[in-house]
Amino acid sequence: MAKNSATIHLSEVVGALSFALDITEGQPVGHSLRCCWLGMHIGAQIGLSEGELSDLYYTLLLKDIGCSSNAARICSLYLADDLSFKHSYKMVDNRLPEVLRFLISNTGRNSGMIERLQAMIHIARNGGEIARELIDTRCQRGAEIARTMRFSESVAAGILDLDEHWDGSGQPLGRSGSEISLFGRIALLVQVADVFFMRGGKGAALAEVRSRAGRWFDPQLVGAMEALEDRPTVWTGLTANDLQQLVVQLEPRTLIRDIDEDYLDNIAAGFARVVDAKSPFTAGHSERVALFTDLIADELGYAPDRRRWLRRAALLHDLGKLGVSNTILDKNGRPDSEEWVAIRRHPALGRVILSKIEALKDTADIAGNHHERLDGKGYPYGIDASAINLDTRIVTTADVFDALTADRPYRKAMLVPDAIELMSRDVGTAIDSACFQALQRGLARMNQVAA
Ligand SMILES: [Fe+2]
Numbered sequence: 001m002a003k004n005s006a007t008i009h010l011s012e013v014v015g016a017l018s019f020a021l022d023i024t025e026g027q028p029v030g031h032s033l034r035c036c037w038l039g040m041h042i043g044a045q046i047g048l049s050e051g052e053l054s055d056l057y058y059t060l061l062l063k064d065i066g067c068s069s070n071a072a073r074i075c076s077l078y079l080a081d082d083l084s085f086k087h088s089y090k091m092v093d094n095r096l097p098e099v100l101r102f103l104i105s106n107t108g109r110n111s112g113m114i115e116r117l118q119a120m121i122h123i124a125r126n127g128g129e130i131a132r133e134l135i136d137t138r139c140q141r142g143a144e145i146a147r148t149m150r151f152s153e154s155v156a157a158g159i160l161d162l163d164e165h166w167d168g169s170g171q172p173l174g175r176s177g178s179e180i181s182l183f184g185r186i187a188l189l190v191q192v193a194d195v196f197f198m199r200g201g202k203g204a205a206l207a208e209v210r211s212r213a214g215r216w217f218d219p220q221l222v223g224a225m226e227a228l229e230d231r232p233t234v235w236t237g238l239t240a241n242d243l244q245q246l247v248v249q250l251e252p253r254t255l256i257r258d259i260d261e262d263y264l265d266n267i268a269a270g271f272a273r274v275v276d277a278k279s280p281f282t283a284g285h286s287e288r289v290a291l292f293t294d295l296i297a298d299e300l301g302y303a304p305d306r307r308r309w310l311r312r313a314a315l316l317h318d319l320g321k322l323g324v325s326n327t328i329l330d331k332n333g334r335p336d337s338e339e340w341v342a343i344r345r346h347p348a349l350g351r352v353i354l355s356k357i358e359a360l361k362d363t364a365d366i367a368g369n370h371h372e373r374l375d376g377k378g379y380p381y382g383i384d385a386s387a388i389n390l391d392t393r394i395v396t397t398a399d400v401f402d403a404l405t406a407d408r409p410y411r412k413a414m415l416v417p418d419a420i421e422l423m424s425r426d427v428g429t430a431i432d433s434a435c436f437q438a439l440q441r442g443l444a445r446m447n448q449v450a451a
């Protein structure tokens, strides 16, 4: 179980979960933390109050929380790998020729000539509208998820304005100057600064933000960043091994937010929505897996506290999917061998992220093992029944049931009786018998309630 709720700091949980956002954005790990580090120094430099710094802190950590929601659209429009596309796109200034050059070289790299041409024509005709729509989806969704995680309207506004530019050339609303949320302005500045910092260090970051001052960036904020130029600790912090700890210490002391079990549920549900938003084929998946998990656990006599904990683990079981490209997740057909390798990485990736979070690390094994099978033929480790605990078996059963009864890129959803029949063939080899029976009892009970 999670440790005593009074000792859980929100910053630790959100800071660690921000790694999941980095992999969705195709950014080098630690991007969100580095943005938070640099942005907080800028916030202090311009004299923000403690309350403002506290909201800025969470805006910076969560700026990319809507990022998964446009991944599928990027893939279908640009026929591109969403992770590498997003990474490269952040390097591009938005002056037209550069954007066009980028689109031409990144569209349909691995597609046939006709498909590539069609995608290019579509982009050429509707480029502005497409960009606006992508960013709108991302920002709206991000702000909405932040609200469900109980962050303030100022945080939501900062996320919403992340892609607005000082001169009004940004998206989605074309806001300009001080119409743009101050937190959004800082987040955009540090986001670009970090991408260039990771490429060429402090000099590259400063040169880039200077060159976009007054166009993308608020000149006053660029000035504040320039004022940090001779503060070595600001720049060494960005590459420090213990940056996660440093960022935790940056949260305004008097406003440190502790979280209780209810709040931790909200955070888990928020991140489940980030995962589910990545692909149209996984919409609602994590939430439903949590529901079926709870149904099975209840039938198996789990105590309420343990059920709650297991629901949370189920919500986060596919967290590592954020690191898998939509060209693979949404593929209309069976993945090839290389794509399988990428898919099979997601349990281990989820395990790594969750194990970094003190309050959630006891759910890491479930994320890591949810595709293992009792006969040892699962992935990624090939462990067998002797190493798969009941908690994991429950989540696996719920996961398989939801996967079969939801639409997939290569087949329509199965009817419940057909899914149960198919699963019955795997009882004892992939699916635990007691869990399978509990699922059937639980479904029957749900049916009775519904009737
Ligand atoms: Fe999975």
Ligand SMILES: [Fe+2]
Residues within 6 Å of the ligand: 285, 289, 317, 318, 399
């Ligand atoms: Fe899943």
